Amino acid sequence: MQVELLYFDGCPNWQVADQRLQEALSLAGRDDVTVHRRCVETPEQAGELGFIGSPSIRINGRDPFVTGGEQVGLSCRMYPTPAGLRGSPEVEQLVEALS
Numbered sequence: 001m002q003v004e005l006l007y008f009d010g011c012p013n014w015q016v017a018d019q020r021l022q023e024a025l026s027l028a029g030r031d032d033v034t035v036h037r038r039c040v041e042t043p044e045q046a047g048e049l050g051f052i053g054s055p056s057i058r059i060n061g062r063d064p065f066v067t068g069g070e071q072v073g074l075s076c077r078m079y080p081t082p083a084g085l086r087g088s089p090e091v092e093q094l095v096e097a098l099s
Helices: 014-027 043-049 091-098
Strands: 003-007 035-039 056-059 079-081 084-086
Touching: 003 014, 014 035, 014 091, 056 091
Parallel strands: 003 035
Antiparallel strands: 003 056, 079 084
16 A cells, blocks of 8 residues: 655645544554655645645545545645645544545
């Protein structure tokens, strides 16, 4: 399993997403998986990567949280969660995505 966390410097939510992702991997019994963190630095790089906001999580190259309305660019990303819109998916959502 390949897991990537894409973000940009200054994003207030990428470290929360990283922490939750680590917890979700542990709960899913995937302690052997390394999260590859990638800092997206320019609009051009965002375009090349199809980066739809920070933080973005890809599992085996696929973003399990994409809805279809996102735009590529250096922006903050919001996730629908049971508690409302948040800057990172909840641990339970990540566990489900990893299953």
